[in-house]
Amino acid sequence: MAKKESLAVNVTIKSECQKHLNGVPFRVMHHTGDSNYWIQVADYCSWAINRKWDWGETEAYDLLRTRLAVPELALTDKGDGTEYY
Structure with missing residues (x-):
């Protein structure tokens, strides 16, 4: 950046x-990403969920699925169709 x-x-x-x-x-x-492994874990989880929703690719998400306490919320399902980044 x-x-x-x-x-x-x-x-x-x-x-x-x-x-x-x-x-x-x-x-x-x-903090730099390599300062704490949990930052890297959170980044990977976010990336996997992003790939699922934006690209329809679920391979990485499927590896995480059994570790999720609950599925992520589809926050924009009832929205006006605006894409937020």
Whole structure:
């Protein structure tokens, strides 16, 4: 991510946190993906679910299916058809 984009992300995160945290102090921290294996696990799960919904490819998702507590919610099923990224 370019420095300009990174700054814009930080500004947005801080702005939203300030709105919702009512004065509670906070810090925004960005860890590298290799700093914690769980970041990599979450990324893989998100990628697999994305492939299922956007491409109809379920091979990676099927490997995860037995590990999911519940299936993911189809949040846009009852929406207006807008695609959110």
